[in-house]
Amino acid sequence: MVAFTGDGSTMQLGDFLTAVQHRLAIKIVVVRNDTLGLIKWEQMVFLVNMAPFDFVKFAEACAARGMRIEDPGTCADRTREALSWDGPVIIECVVDPHEPPQPAKVKKHQLTALMSALRAGTPNRNRIALQMVKDVLDESSFEAAPGPGAGPDRRGGFRRGRQAPQPHEGETPRVTAARGTRRRLPLTRSVIWVSATAGTSAVILLNTCESVYRAICPTSPDRPGSGDRGDTVESATVERRPPGRWAVLGLLVRRFRVEAFAFVMATGIVSKALDMGGTRMVSAALLVVAGAGFVTLALAYGWWLLRRRTWSAEGGFAVLTIAAASNVLASRILAAGHIGVAVVLLMFGAAVWAVLTYSVPLRLIVSGERHQADGSWFVWVVGTQSVAVATATLTRLFPSAALAVPASVCWAIGLVQYLLIAAIVLARLLARPLRAEELRPHYWIFMGAAAISVLAGAQLLNLPPGVGVVPREFIAGVSLMLWAFCSWLIPLLVALGVWRHVRRRVPLRWEWGLWSMVFPIGMYGVATRELGHSTGMSWIAALGDGEVWPAAAVWLIVFSAMIRASFRLLSDNRAPRMP
The missing domain is CATH 3.40.50.970 (Thiamin diphosphate (ThDP)-binding fold, Pyr/PP domains)
Structure with missing residues (x-):
């Protein structure tokens, strides 16, 4: 017993x-x-x-x-x-005490009460939230119960089904695992679960930032101030208090820049590089960070648009980082096996790209103003090639001409866009003197746009023969040339950075554009490894494997600088309160 x-x-x-x-x-x-x-x-x-x-x-x-x-x-x-x-x-x-005993079906009021309890100060709330996210990701791809007839029903539950008839003696059994033997959650339920857990992670992250801020910047009296008319205020002290979580969010929204979505792009591609290198736990953690960051930035951008009540081409092509972030995240989630959520992100990213790829250049053309080409223009290429990468990744799981043709077309469009923009930007850099202050980190996208074009080409080479519209020999040749150009650009970009910060002594300060430097470094490593395996050149694949840790180190440095800058921003904007 x-x-x-x-x-x-x-x-x-x-x-x-x-x-x-x-x-x-x-x-x-x-x-x-x-x-x-x-x-x-x-x-x-x-x-x-x-x-x-x-x-x-x-x-x-x-x-x-x-x-x-x-x-x-x-x-x-x-x-x-x-x-x-x-x-x-x-x-x-x-066993793990933070493992949640989740019921078969979670209701809305239960999820709301759980989030309220976490915000109320539950011990180990961060570990609990991360464990919930991990469980949801694992649930969407756990092994199905025995029985070929089992599968998800219409209500999102699980039916046992009948046993399939056994093959007769000498008969070859049918292989039914073409799409994998893992059970997939229905699309709607996957979206709800991941959105809820990503939202929970964002709330926990915001609460953590608030707690650390309160520990670093405790309330302290300030020096006496002066009145509006120069009158001296006797023995008046102003107490500085840390802002609440909603004040923190409001402050971050007011300082929001659309380039912040490059954080999701950089985190997603570094997560993919670490996953390909075998560091699965760190890769999964970065994937959760990228997902929570995408949800948080999407909400912040929506609030920012509501406050402005208008849209303009002020950000130029940088606004296409929204589409690129969604597609890069979709590609990484597809590699993790969560197809439902990845398809939703791909559809969203493709729709945003389809709108912005025409509206942004049209707005720039008809605005009647002069626009200087810079590194941010390459985001147009990154957005186009991100659609190709995500679609090609999905085509590898579900081979179909309906998916392979759009992936090939987007790769070809992105290739032409890159050649045109590269000519314009190089003409500006060589024909017109460039100040050191203008040489911002987004010029690294020059290399990143070529690297993601290489990755898209490598993904197309991995598709079954006959499903694409571009000849495989042409894709392989162009991808190798672009990779060589990427490798040539890296020393030049490093030399320009040394000239800017060492020779011209421009201070190296935190800015959202630094993520535009992290993304190309991580993308170069992933693209190099994929190209080496696609073309059978092992030495190229070995170079990609060795580039994983430099990309992770640069990501960690920039992430630390972002956290430090965020706390400094909050410290400089503490609300005064009279005692």
């Missing part, structure tokens, strides 16, 4: 002494997390918990056998050892 129970429900242990006395072969598996799980998650705002209890020592005190399993890799051996023991055994299985 084997009994499975939790540590909270294993309170009446007197019967275990009877089992020891009569040497009954009863095996008790205790799932230990030192938490009253269901009570904690149902009444989280009351902070219910329990004291730790060592079930192994209890079993040994009863002259029985006690075992502890902390590593899942030893579970099978320890279980066999316990079952072979002649007498009662307690098996203590240590």
